[in-house]
Amino acid sequence: MKSLQILCPVFREEEVILEFHARLRAAVAALGERYRVSFVYAMDPSPDRTEAILLALAQRDPDVRVLVMSRRFGHQAALIAGIDSCDADALIMLDSDGQHPPELIPQLVEQWENGAQIVQAMRQDGAETGFLKRTTSAMFYRVISRIGSIQLNPGAADYRLLDRAVVRVIRDEVQERNIFLRGIVAWVGYRIAFVEFEPLARMKGASKYRPSVLINFAIQGISSFSKTPLRLCTITGLIVAALSVLAGAAQVVGYVFGHGVGAAGWASLMTFVSFLGGLQLFFMGIFGEYLGQIFDEVKRRPRYLIRTDSATLAKTQDGAELPRAIEVD
Known part of the structure; x- marks a missing residue:
């Protein structure tokens, strides 16, 4: 039986993380008949109870693994941490705020079964996305595709499936410190398929991406792939x-x-x-x-540092057992 690993970066999602996990479980339930499905939550330390909730969840669910960074390294570093820990036949990554619909996962797997080694989910923004965000996003993709060394299609999100071969290349061969993962996935090549989706509203809360973070993200992408x-x-x-x-x-x-x-x-x-x-x-x-x-x-500093790994952690540093006060359905 082949294996699938689902990777979700997390930061300050205490209000939605259990609901999201239940929804994720339901979306891949049918795949459990053909695949061993596991879940990895890679998170930056949050000021709320997200870490405690996820560690409790990992205790109760052997298919869940939680990686907690030593400090806030950011979204891309969390994805790289999940890639580095992947030992499955395919890795699926999506955000944990609900905007990436988990119900799309069976379609990604179907494309992979048909021979694609990268299945890229393509975001189709509608009226729910602000005009300024849609305009600047389209401009960024147009600029980087025209002046860069890669063809980055508009709407390419950090929602994708990667075959084991692609994961191995990114994990073992790509050693950039400030990695622009969307560009790297386009750069490595391999057989690729696309699946369109309409982003959903966040389950709760607001976006953690400030305008300054998005600007830095764009500069990082352009400087990584264009001279x-x-x-x-x-x-x-x-x-x-x-x-x-x-x-x-x-x-x-x-x-x-x-x-x-x-x-x-x-x-x-x-x-x-x-x-x-x-x-x-x-x-x-x-x-x-x-x-x-x-x-x-x-x-040559490491791209991230792991403070807590639920796969190897039986007790906290002070010897106390992991949190059990949070009920998980």
């Missing part, structure tokens, strides 16, 4: 240098023929100098982003 911004700096520099040479030559010719420039034009001159200064600072910022990427890579 075009650096080349743009070079091209712009050459154009400005050429224009400066032409302007200088015009000044010399005007001086030779008695058309020297007086003191007039200081406003336009200062405007031009300020524009060049801003352009230089902007380009230095681009260089800094790439330099920061290199800096993170050469430090």
Whole structure:
């Protein structure tokens, strides 16, 4: 019997996590006749009771494993932790807030059974998604596909199935510190199939993604898969240098023929100098982003640290038993 592992990143989901798990269980119940199904919840430490709830759940359900990070490493690191721990024939990853419908999982498995090694769920945003989010998301996918080294289809979400072969490549061969997983999945190749879905409303609560996190996510994706911004700096520099040479030559010719420039034009001159200064600072910022990427890579720090693993943890550090006060249906 083949095995399926379902990976869900978690952060501050105490209000919905048990309801989500019950819904997830129901969605894959039919698959239990053909596959051994297990569940991994990879979570950043939460200020609420999410950790206690999940550890109690893991005690009662032998198919559940909980990985708790030593600090908040972020969504992508949680996914990588789950990939590193995967020993199943296929890994399915989806968010635990309910927006990724678990009921889609049988369709992902069906595509895998038909030969696909990556089954990518494609998000089809509707009116429930704000105009600004839809517009900026579409712009990001368009930009990275045009200037990057990968073809990233609009709507590609962190909801996908990966065959064991793909998991092994990402786990053993891809060692980037600041990984952009959506891009990596597109970059590795292999046989891929797509399944569309409409995102559901969050079961409860609000999104944990702040605008600054989304901006950083976009910068990370572009700088990981494209050198075009650096080349743009070079091209712009050459154009400005050429224009400066032409302007200088015009000044010399005007001086030779008695058309020297007086003191007039200081406003336009200062405007031009300020524009060049801003352009230089902007380009230095681009260089800094790439330099920061290199800096993170050469430090070789681990991408995450696991503080608690329910698979090996029988007792907490102080010797007390794990939480049992939370009833799990």
